[in-house]
Amino acid sequence: MTAATQAVVPPAGTARPPVLSIEGLSITYQTATPVHAVRDVSLELGRGEVLGLAGESGCGKSTLAYGATRLLKPPAEVTAGSVEFHSREGYALDVMRMDGEELRQFRWSKISMVFQGAMNSLNPVKKVRDQLDDVLTTHRPGMSKAQRRALCGELLERVGVDRNRLTAYPHELSGGMRQRVMIAMAMALDPQVMIMDEPTTALDVVVQREILREIARLRDELGFAVMFITHDLPLLLEISDRIAVMREGRVVELADALTLYTSPQHEYTRTLLSSFPSLTGERGGFVRHGSRAVPAGATTRHDAEHDTEEESA
Numbered sequence: 001m002t003a004a005t006q007a008v009v010p011p012a013g014t015a016r017p018p019v020l021s022i023e024g025l026s027i028t029y030q031t032a033t034p035v036h037a038v039r040d041v042s043l044e045l046g047r048g049e050v051l052g053l054a055g056e057s058g059c060g061k062s063t064l065a066y067g068a069t070r071l072l073k074p075p076a077e078v079t080a081g082s083v084e085f086h087s088r089e090g091y092a093l094d095v096m097r098m099d100g101e102e103l104r105q106f107r108w109s110k111i112s113m114v115f116q117g118a119m120n121s122l123n124p125v126k127k128v129r130d131q132l133d134d135v136l137t138t139h140r141p142g143m144s145k146a147q148r149r150a151l152c153g154e155l156l157e158r159v160g161v162d163r164n165r166l167t168a169y170p171h172e173l174s175g176g177m178r179q180r181v182m183i184a185m186a187m188a189l190d191p192q193v194m195i196m197d198e199p200t201t202a203l204d205v206v207v208q209r210e211i212l213r214e215i216a217r218l219r220d221e222l223g224f225a226v227m228f229i230t231h232d233l234p235l236l237l238e239i240s241d242r243i244a245v246m247r248e249g250r251v252v253e254l255a256d257a258l259t260l261y262t263s264p265q266h267e268y269t270r271t272l273l274s275s276f277p278s279l280t281g282e283r284g285g286f287v288r289h290g291s292r293a294v295p296a297g298a299t300t301r302h303d304a305e306h307d308t309e310e311e312s313a
């Protein structure tokens, strides 16, 4: 824990029961010269919380996310630590000890991930509906075809895509829409945690903002927690309850978003904040005036300028 966590404003999220507890996690890439990508990281993700993970390229954000979901492959090796998932049904799962089928189930139905390039991982020769349907067929074998059809439509509409797009192929959709489809897919099994690693970085700012608003709204509606990874700190300040700043594999600061912005404790956080000129401009004003989160249906000044614009990615 850093001094920042004892700041005057209690960090949002600490009052929430944890859904994911990462304890002393260390991950090394066992290459010729070993890379200690994650070093003794302890983080707790609260139920329904949006936890931002910031830090410069190469500081270990993705490695941490992959590690916590057991998606790492050699030469990556978890050298220490534990990850525990606390289900809303009241039991805890030791993520590091899971294997095979248990892990596969866990990944889709308890925790799901959306990656930066996710939109390009849709199968180009399969209609959107069939790809959503595959997830349901595999993980919800008890569902009838009619139920799956209905749910596929619902899932798509949830993320702001008309259900008539179910019959489209990925190439018939904009990048923004494809990324929304990926988010719909990640939500298909009602996970309790979504890990989003640069989910909108490849998209233009307008589409990015629209998608983030959807995610914030869905989080409020469905109650999942989000670990949101990006090096776009201004963006994190707006959408996160708390923010962890990583540097060289360690979490150097963890605080609620407003505290992190108004009284950063770590020199590196200050450097990171000052490297975003936008924080002293309009968005900085927005953050300073207090409503960092993007609540359900909320319209920030920035959004208002673009509300009428269409998907353009």
Ligand SMILES: Nc1ncnc2c1ncn2[C@@H]1O[C@H](COP(=O)(O)OP(=O)(O)OP(=O)(O)O)[C@@H](O)[C@H]1O
Residues within 6 Å of the ligand: 029, 031, 035, 037, 055, 056, 057, 058, 059, 060, 061, 062, 063, 064, 075, 231
């Ligand atoms: N497969 C690999 N083999 C060896 N080293 C790796 C491998 N993948 C990542 N690394 C190293 O681990 C460190 C952390 O990488 P990671 O991808 O987690 O950073 P990141 O914070 O997600 O960066 P970015 O913001 O660019 O996505 C970096 O030094 C990187 O070079």
Ligand SMILES: [Mg+2]
Residues within 6 Å of the ligand: 061, 062, 063, 197
């Ligand atoms: Mg990364």
